[in-house]
Amino acid sequence: MSARGGSWHRGVAGRRASAERVAWEERSASDADPGPEKVPLLELHDVSVDYGSGRKTFRAVEGIGLSLGIGRTLALVGESGSGKTTIGKAILGVERVAGGEIRFDGEDITHASPSRRRELTAEIQVVYQDPFSSLNPARTIGQTVGEMLRPHGRPAANVVRSRVAEALERVGLPASTADRYPGGLSGGQRQRVAIARALIVEPRLIVCDEPVSALDTSVQAQVLNLLRELQRDLGVSYVFISHDLAVVRHVAHDILVLRRGRVVEYGDATRIATRPAEDYTRALLAAAPIADPVRQRERRAARALLA
Template sequence: MSAVGELMLDVRDLTVRYTRGRKVVSALQDVSVTVGVGETLGVVGESGSGKSTLGRAIVGLAPVHSGTITFAGEDITHAGERRRRDLSKNLQVIFQDPYSSLNPTRTIGQTLAETLRVHGKLSAAEVSGRVASMLERVGLSADAAQRYPGRFSGGQRQRIAIARALMAQPRLVICDEPVSALDLSVQAQVVNLLRDLQTELGLSYLFIAHDLDIVRHLSDRIAVVYRGRIVEQGPADSVYDSPETDYTRALLDAVPIPDPVRQRERREARRARRQGSQSARCAPTVTEMETP
């Protein structure tokens, strides 16, 4: 992780709206975030908060109603399909589900090589070499290229998804809940891998997740999203150690801990805070945030 310097990504006053029947729904409202070169911005919020919509809008998969998205100094808010294809060399995504994000009918080698065929003219030997090198870089053997996704575990598939995202040597990677579908032990391995690759390759990350504890370990700064708006933003340690809103505190309380006594005490303290709060503007109301 590195300090903020030159901006890789600059999102200003972004509003995303969807039409559902006769109703217009704002998924994001006036959201502004930045990601510096070599920096990680963590974007955290509960399911439905709008955090994944932010990532989708940046890569052109969600309709931008207003605001601007600037990547590496270029306004890409309304970039067309051809420009988006060119941008994918420098702007890649790691999706949440390692099971559905890989084509089961193609070998891992075929999947990884596809990016190179789109963005460069390399010989078959050069492509094979790059595929083998990237697989080894993410902790898999080179012979994994000959196998199909069904032969791999969830953690291994997510490593493959990371390798695919990095094949074109991008500058910014949108990590959309990349560890939420994995076991806790595998989550730690993937987070450590992402951190090591960032240091090695000088990557910038927009890391989207609902778990504030995971986000803290990878991020330089954190933006907290609630109902389509940013309610808190700042250095990762400050947001984690001294949250400013009830909503951020509730996200922290929702992180499970292995000690049942401490978990019960924390749950009771959360109830007391809610009962004594004079302002419910940012107070969470969803049951999904309750922990056992």
């Protein structure tokens, strides 16, 4: 086990996300900021992705450039069809890149071979939007989380059980959850399982594809707090995909705003969330719901003027 993995298991493995913690809305992402990295963990240079083949192709994203440091969060934000999930799939190797370059820890992985991609799953993981559809209802949680270890050395059964228990406890679930099935868990618990499944191989980068959009607001706060906590403790980096600027401003260090496959705005999260330079970004901010009905009407009116 690596030194990083050893500290992972010797750390605060039993820590629970607590309702008594300060609400995530009131916490700035800057308290988790480790400072700029000289060598980015992830870089995209002029990346484009096409769908279709031959003459019937559609360019989903074009000319995307970004950089993500170790222990930092970059949010990809935009409406449906903006290309944010396509970028996430390109990073994961699920979508073929038509042009440009993707570098991970200095290595060009744009067209990595299938065998290299399998190796990279120990470094790059994903948490999907719907925690129910991403878990096999016929398999126990222990089987689902533990199967992530099989491509990486095939450890003994007792080692797998121990690692699964530690991963579950790391995300605030009891070890006994391993014997349960997804149908017996709440949405928030299932998403914690999905995070544990990603964490068990000790990745350096996790692509979070709308990880809280399917959850209730109160549960969203708990999961976001958990992700921030894991980042502080483990130094993991996130590409956080969302349509909601009001959510990502509290977890991201940088935000990249997309529209129709192109970059609209890119920079510091606080600056973009409070002083956006582009009308489209202002419209996204105005679209986020708030509890005050008067302010909500004002925001809707402002959004109509920007449309």
